[in-house]
Amino acid sequence: MSIPQITDSHCHLDFPDFEGQLDQIIANAAENGVTRMVTICTRLRNIPQVQAIAEAHAPVFFAGGTHPMSAAEEPLATVDELVALAEHPKFVGIGESGLDYHYTAESAQVQKDSLRIHIEAARQTGLPLIIHARAADEDMARILSEEHAKGAYSCVMHCYCSGPELAKTCVDLGFYLSMSGIATFPKSQEVRDIFAAAPIDRILVETDAPYLAPPPFRGKRNEPAYTMHTAKVGAEVFGMDYADFAAQTQANFDRLFSKVTAYEAAA
Template sequence: MSAKPLIPPTNPPEIVDSHCHLDFPDFNGELPDIIARAKSMGVARMVTICTRIVNLPKVQAISAAYPEVFYAAGIHPMSVTEQPLVSVADLVEFAKDPRMVGIGETGLDYHYTPESKGIQQESLRTHIEAAQETGLPLIIHARDADEDMAAILTEGFRARPYYCVMHCFSSGPALAKAALDLGFYLSMSGIAAFPKSQELRDIFSAAPVDRILLETDSPYLAPPPYRGKRNEPAYTYFTAKVGAEVFGLSEDAFAAQTTANFDRLFTRAARKAKAA
């Protein structure tokens, strides 16, 4: 069955896809159309995430080619055994590029790769130090590792404060509280729009709305009405509609709030947008 045709709304509110993977082969040869569709749905800016340092040149080239696309760089926790770990010095050097706006994604994944938890923790601490050094926000992936994640993030923050977003947040209320208590942000993906995700929506609704971001994590996790299909930045619009309902806000108000939140966290992207 083909995907439902995308019909852009009239004058959609401006939103940001704070986490996507435009360098993935799912989008090969389609980026002009992907970005055009995103803009037609109100997605004015995107952050594409490098998950393996070997792919950084491709990610940088995408960001250089499209003014709407910024990028972040790091090693995904599920990839830490595939190549030598990146160093703090390397991440700081990469961050000299003004189009790089975040550190990561990094984090812990004990669901798919529990055998590498020690290396994952080492890599996470490296990325935390790079975020501390650069002032760029840390982008965290967490799965089935809530206790260790909260402990390591808190330990690092107490040593030297830094900024952070819990990307594609789908963990439990304890990790949400730990992150929010540190002043971090929770990012709402298509998972929050799934019919069976009421517990997750309850966690979001209990959070301050000025600490919420939007994302797709595309090509994964498409929200309804595209669930099961390839996700893309344009579909941030559908998660934003659900988010507005969760927080009891109009779509315009929720879009404006989450965009302001993005600009507060991703200050480098905000400065670039103002200068454009």
């Protein structure tokens, strides 16, 4: 019997945690039905390394942007710079960008400026915006809504663990919520409740590897193979059979990351 296929919509395969092990990591993923993954570049100067990983491994696609916690240390990205990246056939998303006031509240203004640049690049390329949000729900809801009113764009709220109000704003804008290992932790019932209230056709799954490993690997290095453990909890949250939930998240990913499906169709 074949394992249902799923996609790790957000991981960081260029991090030192995976150095020299990518062939094994991708093989492990395939054994668990994780047949595609999007590796995220968090500092634009690292694009060459991230791009090389995507080029060397058929199941891997990549996205790039300036992480909000790095926004004050890195040169401010330009719209043109981000748009140019989209010329690569395996570059499939803008970000991760966003706001993080938990660790880096002192750089709030540069984070906001950076976020609006990334939104404009998402608008111009038609690629989904990938958002990191922490302890910034009000500003995040306001900026996403203001910008959407200026011109539509698509978006995924990666590793969603903010409040129910921001989730509702995002769903109302047509955005997607991605479920990470956080949703599997025993103390995360509030996060599970937020997902349960969201439309099933807006849910993605991810690892954020090497971080946030779900049980039974909690506290260890996360890897794309473990997306399956989060997806199994997701199926429980929505009261669905695992195969049906997996198929639904695949359809959702294909709709949002349409460049991936176009690439696969052409391959």
